[in-house]
Amino acid sequence: MNLRTRGALDRVFTVLAGLSVVLLTLVLIGVLGPMVYRGSGAVLFGGTVEFRKMQRDLFKRGGSEALDAEIAQTEEARREVYSLIDTFRKGIDIEAISDAARRINRDFGEELRFKGVATERYTELRQRSRDIRDQLEAAFASQDINEIRTDLESVLQSADDPAFKGTGAEGYFKLAKDFLNAAEQVDLSKHHEYKASLQEVEGILFGSTERPGLLGPRPGGPLPPLAMLHYGATRWDQARQLLHQFKYRQFWVEAEPNAPLVRREEPRAALFAGTSLEPLFGYIQANAEKMLHPRFTVYWQYFLDDNVDSHYFGGVGPEIIGTLLITVLGMAFVVPLGVIAAAYLVECTADNWVMRIIRMSINTLAGVPSIVFGLFGLAFFILFLFPRLGFEPKPCILGASMTLAVLTLPVMIRASEEAIRMVPQSFKEGSLALGASKFRTFVTVTFPAALPGILTGMILSLSRIAGETAPILFTGAVWIGPMAKSVFEPTRTLSRGSYGIAVEDRLAMMVPHNQYGMVVTLILLILVLNAMAIVLRSRVFKKLKGQ
Amino acid sequence: MDRDVTVALEPAAEASPRPLALTPGEDLLGFVGAYLGRALLLVVTCTSVLVVFLILVFVVLRSVPFLGGYDLTKFLASQDWRPTADDPSFGALTLIVGSIYVSVAALVFAVPVGILAAVFLSEIVSWKVRNVVKPVVEILAAIPSVAYGFFAILVLAPWLQEHFGFTTGTNALNAALILAVMALPTIISVGEDSISALGRELREASYSLGATRLETVVKVVIPAAHSGLIAAVVLGMMRAIGETMVVWMASGNATQIPHPWWDLSQSIRTMTATIAGEMGEAPDIGGVSHRSALFAVGVILLLMTVVLNVISEYFLSRAKKAAGKT
Amino acid sequence: MSSLMTPPSDPPPVETQYLASPPTEDRGKATVPRPGSKMDIMATAQNRKATKPLETVPAGEQAIIRSERFSLYYGAKAGVKNITMDILPHMVTAIIGPSGCGKSTFLRSINRMNDLIPHVRAEGRLAVDGQDVYDKRTNLVNLRQQVGMVFQKPNPFPKSIFDNIAYGPRLQGVRNKGQLQHVVEQSLKAAAIWDEVKDDLKKSALALSGGQQQRLCIARALATRPRVLLMDEPCSALDPIATGRIEDLMEQLKTTYTIVIVTHNMQQAARVSERTAFFYMGELIEYDRTAKIFRNPGKKETEDYVTGRFG
Numbered sequence A: 001m002n003l004r005t006r007g008a009l010d011r012v013f014t015v016l017a018g019l020s021v022v023l024l025t026l027v028l029i030g031v032l033g034p035m036v037y038r039g040s041g042a043v044l045f046g047g048t049v050e051f052r053k054m055q056r057d058l059f060k061r062g063g064s065e066a067l068d069a070e071i072a073q074t075e076e077a078r079r080e081v082y083s084l085i086d087t088f089r090k091g092i093d094i095e096a097i098s099d100a101a102r103r104i105n106r107d108f109g110e111e112l113r114f115k116g117v118a119t120e121r122y123t124e125l126r127q128r129s130r131d132i133r134d135q136l137e138a139a140f141a142s143q144d145i146n147e148i149r150t151d152l153e154s155v156l157q158s159a160d161d162p163a164f165k166g167t168g169a170e171g172y173f174k175l176a177k178d179f180l181n182a183a184e185q186v187d188l189s190k191h192h193e194y195k196a197s198l199q200e201v202e203g204i205l206f207g208s209t210e211r212p213g214l215l216g217p218r219p220g221g222p223l224p225p226l227a228m229l230h231y232g233a234t235r236w237d238q239a240r241q242l243l244h245q246f247k248y249r250q251f252w253v254e255a256e257p258n259a260p261l262v263r264r265e266e267p268r269a270a271l272f273a274g275t276s277l278e279p280l281f282g283y284i285q286a287n288a289e290k291m292l293h294p295r296f297t298v299y300w301q302y303f304l305d306d307n308v309d310s311h312y313f314g315g316v317g318p319e320i321i322g323t324l325l326i327t328v329l330g331m332a333f334v335v336p337l338g339v340i341a342a343a344y345l346v347e348c349t350a351d352n353w354v355m356r357i358i359r360m361s362i363n364t365l366a367g368v369p370s371i372v373f374g375l376f377g378l379a380f381f382i383l384f385l386f387p388r389l390g391f392e393p394k395p396c397i398l399g400a401s402m403t404l405a406v407l408t409l410p411v412m413i414r415a416s417e418e419a420i421r422m423v424p425q426s427f428k429e430g431s432l433a434l435g436a437s438k439f440r441t442f443v444t445v446t447f448p449a450a451l452p453g454i455l456t457g458m459i460l461s462l463s464r465i466a467g468e469t470a471p472i473l474f475t476g477a478v479w480i481g482p483m484a485k486s487v488f489e490p491t492r493t494l495s496r497g498s499y500g501i502a503v504e505d506r507l508a509m510m511v512p513h514n515q516y517g518m519v520v521t522l523i524l525l526i527l528v529l530n531a532m533a534i535v536l537r538s539r540v541f542k543k544l545k546g547q
Numbered sequence B: 001m002d003r004d005v006t007v008a009l010e011p012a013a014e015a016s017p018r019p020l021a022l023t024p025g026e027d028l029l030g031f032v033g034a035y036l037g038r039a040l041l042l043v044v045t046c047t048s049v050l051v052v053f054l055i056l057v058f059v060v061l062r063s064v065p066f067l068g069g070y071d072l073t074k075f076l077a078s079q080d081w082r083p084t085a086d087d088p089s090f091g092a093l094t095l096i097v098g099s100i101y102v103s104v105a106a107l108v109f110a111v112p113v114g115i116l117a118a119v120f121l122s123e124i125v126s127w128k129v130r131n132v133v134k135p136v137v138e139i140l141a142a143i144p145s146v147a148y149g150f151f152a153i154l155v156l157a158p159w160l161q162e163h164f165g166f167t168t169g170t171n172a173l174n175a176a177l178i179l180a181v182m183a184l185p186t187i188i189s190v191g192e193d194s195i196s197a198l199g200r201e202l203r204e205a206s207y208s209l210g211a212t213r214l215e216t217v218v219k220v221v222i223p224a225a226h227s228g229l230i231a232a233v234v235l236g237m238m239r240a241i242g243e244t245m246v247v248w249m250a251s252g253n254a255t256q257i258p259h260p261w262w263d264l265s266q267s268i269r270t271m272t273a274t275i276a277g278e279m280g281e282a283p284d285i286g287g288v289s290h291r292s293a294l295f296a297v298g299v300i301l302l303l304m305t306v307v308l309n310v311i312s313e314y315f316l317s318r319a320k321k322a323a324g325k326t
Numbered sequence C: 001m002s003s004l005m006t007p008p009s010d011p012p013p014v015e016t017q018y019l020a021s022p023p024t025e026d027r028g029k030a031t032v033p034r035p036g037s038k039m040d041i042m043a044t045a046q047n048r049k050a051t052k053p054l055e056t057v058p059a060g061e062q063a064i065i066r067s068e069r070f071s072l073y074y075g076a077k078a079g080v081k082n083i084t085m086d087i088l089p090h091m092v093t094a095i096i097g098p099s100g101c102g103k104s105t106f107l108r109s110i111n112r113m114n115d116l117i118p119h120v121r122a123e124g125r126l127a128v129d130g131q132d133v134y135d136k137r138t139n140l141v142n143l144r145q146q147v148g149m150v151f152q153k154p155n156p157f158p159k160s161i162f163d164n165i166a167y168g169p170r171l172q173g174v175r176n177k178g179q180l181q182h183v184v185e186q187s188l189k190a191a192a193i194w195d196e197v198k199d200d201l202k203k204s205a206l207a208l209s210g211g212q213q214q215r216l217c218i219a220r221a222l223a224t225r226p227r228v229l230l231m232d233e234p235c236s237a238l239d240p241i242a243t244g245r246i247e248d249l250m251e252q253l254k255t256t257y258t259i260v261i262v263t264h265n266m267q268q269a270a271r272v273s274e275r276t277a278f279f280y281m282g283e284l285i286e287y288d289r290t291a292k293i294f295r296n297p298g299k300k301e302t303e304d305y306v307t308g309r310f311g
């Protein structure tokens, strides 16, 4: 090979090696980036008035006159929406207006009886009322505008009749006028389509039984059972999505035979072209902000709040507490064991078979898959040990933390061992030369000097077990459930929650920010712990180098 | 000497010298104390030994009813895993193959990148660049597996489905990619350690003979560090085979062996995912039951990691010896 | 100056023992031409010891440390072999010799600091105050309290100055605050560092300079009130000024303590010590009054070494 090709190959190699590291960095960014970006939405977002209402009702937070005033303002802006929809409904919702006509007839009869009208007069008026009702119903049912006109005009002739003035029967004429108005503008053959489309529009604006709408349920109406359906879009990004859905109807079409369906969109306003509802589209686009009052919100209470309706609202407070409980309790078990073992391994060195077996065990333990620790925790701690200690043999915080303690034992031993080894021999010699015993020397000199290193190891172990999921699946972590009241109850944790919210929860899928929020909280917790460990470690290095 | 310093201390020993010899009582006390203390520490230190022992005993114990009452060849060679059927069948071959399949696939991605990165960090860049890159590796190692699984199922799976036209995004490829990322930090740090442990003389000898960096790395460094690199790969394999959350979330959990064998776009199922997914629903009843079968799967898993552990130890100790020689 | 250099008006009994030795015995041999510097050293040393009687190597009874055919092995390798020497109280004894000749090994054998190293084995007898230190029944705690040690590199604990000094007394069970305060002050004064640190005893000992740290370590050793002070190259990490101060300190301390110092600095050995032992390859080659070793050594190796013709 000549020199040129050798040089070129060498350069290619260097570039490739460099690329591998670039790839690593890209992977890190590619993994963390999208998750952190979307997860940050759980805390930072444009909160609407609906969010503040929800916070007031569900979390007893921030209710005040200012909020009442804000709600009043937004309701003011929404009134137009309600009236546009109601007007339109009168034109197309045949059952509803027919019902209304029937009701007026019934009420009018009662009214007459109540007034004590003479029998003949009563019979006559009842008959006329019934005629009007029938005419109206015929008009409502008809699809021919001329027929409708004649019917309605004959109804409206009675409008000036003093017999009906000031009675409930006046409702007939209002119905008739409204319907005539509406019927002039709509294609009567499309009644059913209008009705279906209107239902969709109402679903988007006021929510359905499945999901909340843009503005939330109309005031005064019956409240749906789920709390999540009591509110409109609590977040501006949600609102924007709903606005888009409101503006464009989506449907799937078969673009080419045997190919997957493709999604198409068409402006929804076109469906209502020429009707009294058409202005609604313009109005909502123009006044969305007035109706919702979005405002930049830092929802830091996300880290404290419990969730509502399977993470649709609220935060990850109980998960954080559960994670900390399990990990801290686990550390309480593992730290003394780990430090003592490390001290023994460093200070009482003897290269004999006992030591070799201990070392081998530690290495084996470090390699055991985490799920096997889960099996072990279940089989030993929960099913074997607990009944013998008089505890109930069921998954609980204690079982989970013991399992995690066992899992992190090798990490803790290795870290403490390294920390104790780093303490300069001269410290020990100094102490021994003053007549201290070996034990005394360890307690008063070696251990304090190794403490920062041991703390680093502790934090690393902590961050390791905070993220572990598999070992606690059957030993104490649950996905949903009340806050634990003692260590003998299972708890929710961030890790178990991250799994649950990703695959087990239908409601949470409607709120990706909460899905991502949970896992990002977990990652942040762990990275913060790691950063602390790194800072501590570099401090120790500096300190030890200083001498 | 114009400083006026007075020696202030009188040696106390002159007044009442403490005896240099132990009294018999002190002697006995010291002896017993030292031995008791040591024994106590040893006992605490042996917790890890005890735990390994207990893991073996308890996981095996729970699987004994199954292993004793079920046809072992059927367990290991049948592909029929129907634990909840009326006439249940526990053929774990699919699961075993799935575990190995996805781990090997992960290594195929991770090993070249990992070794290149290890070489890059130990042979090519300055100490400063290394200090910048190391945290990247450390963060990759610190991200918990459930977060990787979350990423796999919610970010990577839709992306794969959209860009590669797979029928499902949760498949062997997805799991293997994520496992590769998770195995990388192990491979890089162990590999880098073993390369850095080689003496400088070795490289200098090669460079002084006019070799380029590539030639030095390929012909001298990697052969010299091969034990450590093999250990790195084995440890990476261990990490991948024992991983639970990622494979559970990303692999699709279909009880099948991919056919054709190289088709990574099919869903598979591993031992770990099966245990994690089914243990919750498996009732605690005696005899050949779903639960004892899952423990038996755990035993296989445990055996595999113990074997891998022994292999890695062997290569690590060889690497240590090799480094000691140069 | 002279007030300090003159021995106490009532010299300790050990000193009087050798008053009879003829003071001029080996002067004549000093005319062998030597490098000028060597002469200068001796001139200084001579000057300092002018008023002191010269002694012969003492008989055993008075020795505080007594080594008889003592050897120490690191595994199969001998650190020191067959050392027989007596170290006298209230004197500075210097141990010199080339690197690796076993000086530290011998010194650390005296208070059994070598116990820390695995596979160490001792042979022969090494007694402090008549107690064989390698006897199984030696009280190591008391031994180390009575035989203090100052190391080559200052090794203060990462604690406050006060806690460093109080470490030893606390080990001995002193808990009383006032008493501790007293001991700390006395020790720091004795080590001539009190004036520099008295204002801030809570400061970390690691914040002191190297020379200060070394004096702190000496103070720490003094606080346990030892009878013997072993010093292994205590000045090797220090600048000349700090070295000078520590040498002055030794001068004062030897009235109450017995000091054994290992040094590579021949001038220093000549300046501060009364006796000098020359080690070579793990063996004791020559042990005599300092003046004799430097001016009129009995062995060829010693002469080569002290005149710098060594190696």
Ligand SMILES: Nc1ncnc2c1ncn2[C@@H]1O[C@H](COP(=O)(O)OP(=O)(O)OP(=O)(O)O)[C@@H](O)[C@H]1O
Residues within 6 Å of the ligand: C074, C077, C078, C079, C097, C098, C099, C100, C101, C102, C103, C104, C105, C106, C117
């Ligand atoms: N811990 C040890 N293990 C094995 N051999 C040792 C150990 N410490 C010292 N030695 C050996 O014992 C011999 C004497 O060492 P020692 O430290 O006493 O020399 P020294 O005279 O103090 O040298 P220096 O002037 O360099 O300090 C040396 O050959 C050395 O290699």
Ligand SMILES: [Mg+2]
Residues within 6 Å of the ligand: C103, C104, C105, C232
């Ligand atoms: Mg030495």
